Amino acid sequence: MLRQNKGIKKTDSALNNLGLEIKRITRVLKKAGLNEITVSSLLTASDLVDLYGEDLKLRAYTTSDPVKGEQVLRPDFTLPILLKHLRGNSLKARYFYSGNVWRRQNFKSVIPNEQYQMGFEFFDSKKDNSILLDVEAFLLISQILSKYKVNAVTGDVQILTSALEELDISTYKKASLKRHLWRPKRFMQLLDLYSEQKISSRNINSFKGTISSIGNNELTGVDSVYGVRTKEDIKERIETLEQELLQNPIAHSERKFLLKLMQYQSNLNDASKNMLMLANVGKKYRQAIGNFEKRVGLLSEHVNAKRIKFQVIYGLTTLEYYDGFVFGFQFERGNYPPIAQGGRYDSLCRSLSQKGKSMYAIGSMLRMDFLN
Numbered sequence: 001m002l003r004q005n006k007g008i009k010k011t012d013s014a015l016n017n018l019g020l021e022i023k024r025i026t027r028v029l030k031k032a033g034l035n036e037i038t039v040s041s042l043l044t045a046s047d048l049v050d051l052y053g054e055d056l057k058l059r060a061y062t063t064s065d066p067v068k069g070e071q072v073l074r075p076d077f078t079l080p081i082l083l084k085h086l087r088g089n090s091l092k093a094r095y096f097y098s099g100n101v102w103r104r105q106n107f108k109s110v111i112p113n114e115q116y117q118m119g120f121e122f123f124d125s126k127k128d129n130s131i132l133l134d135v136e137a138f139l140l141i142s143q144i145l146s147k148y149k150v151n152a153v154t155g156d157v158q159i160l161t162s163a164l165e166e167l168d169i170s171t172y173k174k175a176s177l178k179r180h181l182w183r184p185k186r187f188m189q190l191l192d193l194y195s196e197q198k199i200s201s202r203n204i205n206s207f208k209g210t211i212s213s214i215g216n217n218e219l220t221g222v223d224s225v226y227g228v229r230t231k232e233d234i235k236e237r238i239e240t241l242e243q244e245l246l247q248n249p250i251a252h253s254e255r256k257f258l259l260k261l262m263q264y265q266s267n268l269n270d271a272s273k274n275m276l277m278l279a280n281v282g283k284k285y286r287q288a289i290g291n292f293e294k295r296v297g298l299l300s301e302h303v304n305a306k307r308i309k310f311q312v313i314y315g316l317t318t319l320e321y322y323d324g325f326v327f328g329f330q331f332e333r334g335n336y337p338p339i340a341q342g343g344r345y346d347s348l349c350r351s352l353s354q355k356g357k358s359m360y361a362i363g364s365m366l367r368m369d370f371l372n
Contacts, residue, residue, distance in 0.1 A: 018116075018368060018369075018371065021368065021371050022098060022118065022368065025118055025144055025366070026096075026098070026118075028140075028143065028144055029096040029118075029120060029140075030096075032094075032140055033094060034094045034095060034096040034120055035093070035094065035095055035096070036095070036096055036097065036098075037081055037084070037095040037096070037097055038097070038099075039074065039077065039080040039081055039084055039097070040074070040080070041073065041074050041099070041100065042071050042072075042073060042074070043071065043072050043073075043074055043080055044068060044069070044070075044071060044072075045062055045069070045070035045071055045072045046069065046070065051079055051321075051348065051352075058104070059075065059103040059104040059105070060072050060073065060075045060102075060103065060104075061073040061075075061102050061103075061104070073102040074099075074100075074101055074102065075101055075102060075103050076101055076103075076117075076365070077097045077099070077101065077117065077119060077121075077363075077365065078121060078321075078345070078363050078365075079321075079348075081095060081097065081121050081363075082121070082123075082348065082349065082352065082361065083352070085121075085123055086352055086353065086354075091123060091124070091125035091357060091359050092123060092124050092125055093121075093122075093123045094120070094121075094122050094123075095120060095121050095123075096118070096119065096120040097117075097118065097119055097120070097121075098116070098117070098118040098119075098368075099116070099117065100114055100115065100116055100117075101114075101115055101117055102114050103115075109337075110335070110336060110337065111337055111367070112369060115367060115368075115369050116368040116369055117365045117366060117367060117368060118365070118366045118368055119342075119363060119364050119365030119366055120137070120140070120363060120364060121361060121362075121363035122136070122137060122361060122362050122363065123349075123359055123360070123361045124359070124360050124361070125357070125358060125359055125360070126360070127358065127360055129360070130324075130344070130346070130360045130362075131291060131294050131295050131298065132298070133360075133362050134295050134324075134325040134344065134362055135295060135298045135299055135302075137327075137342055137362050137363070137364050138152075138154075138299065138325075138327050138342075139299075139302055139303075140364075141327070141329060141340050141342060141364050141366070142303065142329070144340075144366065145329055145339065145340060145366075148331065148339070148371070149331065149332040149333070150329045150330060150331055150332065150339060151309065151329070151330055151331075151332055152308045152309065152327060152328070152329050153308075153309045153310075153311060153314055153327065153328050153329075153330065153338075154268060154308060154309070154310050154311075154314065154325070154326065154327045154328075155310065155311050155312060155313065155314025155315045155316075155325075155326045155327070156288070156292055156310075156312065156324065156325055156326070157181070157315065157316070157322055157323050157324055157326060157343075157344075158288045158291065158292075158323065158324045158325075159261070159275065159285070159288045159289065159292060159312060160181065160261065160262070160312055160313070160316075161178055161181070161288075161323065162284040162285045162287070162288035163257070163258060163261055163281065163285050163288075164177050164178055164258075165284045165285075166254075166281050166282045166284060166285050167250055167254055167258075168248060168250075168251065168254070169194060169248050169249070169250055170248055173190075173194050173248075173250075176190055177190055177191065177194070181316055182316050182317065182320045184313075184316070184317070191250070191255065191258065194249060194250045195249055195250045195252070195255045253279075257278055257279040257281070260278050260279075261275065261278055261312055262312055262313050263312075264278070264311075264312045265309065265310060265311040265312070266309075266310055267305065267306045267307065267308060267309060267310060268296050268299065268305040268306070268308045268309075268310045269296065269300070269305040269306045270306075271292070271296070271310045272289050272292050272293045272296065275289055275292075275312075276289055295325060314326055314327075314328070315327075315328070315341070315343055321345040321347070321348040322343035322344065322345055323344060323345060323346055323347045323348075324343065324344030324345075324346060324362075325343060325344050325362070326341075326342070326343035326344070327341070327342055327343065327364075328340060328341040328342075329341075331370075336370055337367070337370075338367075339366065339367055339370050339371065340364060340365065340366045340367070341364065341365060342362065342363055342364025342365065343362065343363070343364075344360075344361065344362045345361055345362070345363070346359075346360045346361060348361075349361050
């Protein structure tokens with residue numbers, strides 16, 4: 001049985017207001033040229049589970065069907081809409097949706113396990129249109145929420161990933177750090193492990209102790225452990241990782257820059273100048289800042305950028321497929337989660353699109369249960 005949160009239990013009046021809000025927002029989205037799209041509430045787990053981050057995997061409700069195999073209750077709309085869109089012929093589209101999603105929540109959360117969402121997804125085949133769509137997505141949510149007292153917060157995952165790309169370390173270490181950006185505790189552990197002042201004989205001996213433990217316990221008497229990998233394959237990989245740890249550690253100055261960048265927050269108007277002053281960085285980082293400045297310039301034509309908060313790490317604890325501009329809106333009062341969130345997910349599109357076809361995407365959702 002799904003746990004319902006008492007804090008947002010709906011009265012008849014509240015349900016009526018919610019219905020009116022759904023109709024109002026639908027009119028706004030249709031007027032903006034979006035087409036409604038529907039996806040099934042019950043999805044094939046094999047199509048989706050590997051595409052979600054670990055957080056959503058753990059929070060999804062799964063079941064088994066004797067014919068269709070493992071199924072999952074829809075934990076969000078973005079991925080099933082993306083998969084449905086990819087089965088069509090057009091790369092460019094603008095959809096909106098509404099319906100329930102289901103996710104396990106911790107006991108302290110005010111978000112119900114079953115929640116009603118509305119939102120939209122923009123798809124385009126031209127990279128040059130990405131910043132324009134970022135701005136349009138932000139302004140569309142801002143328009144929808146204009147009757148409420150809310151504050152906007154923005155972030156940019158690309159700035160952080162581009163900074164990681166500038167590190168003078170191996171491709172493996174960069175990929176490892178990127179993969180764990182959404183898990184702050186694990187990310188900091190890896191950052192410490194890969195940093196020159198943290199690599200000591202004690203750490204290496206501890207690492208070797210872990211290897212020895214694996215060799216004596218998990219691998220003893222086992223010819224094939226994971227798939228087709230043998231004990232020798234795994235031991236060879238572990239020895240490679242040991243050498244990887246010792247080679248090209250993160251310099252003290254690079255680590256200091258990363259920590260400052262991750263802690264940085266200001267208003268949108270001042271952010272780019274200050275982020276460039278943090279360190280003398282390379283081409284990829286400057287390019288990410290350049291894209292950021294273009295977006296802020298376009299937004300400033302419609303909103304006061306000085307009144308919009310910016311945090312480099314905003315959005316890193318939500319969905320792992322966000323890889324660029326991210327944003328959220330929160331009520332000025334009350335201890336509520338963001339009423340709306342959105343972000344860019346180009347990398348996910350690239351991983352699923354057919355070879356030779358480029359696609360770029362941004363989407364946003366509204367937690368309708370809180371709009372009362």
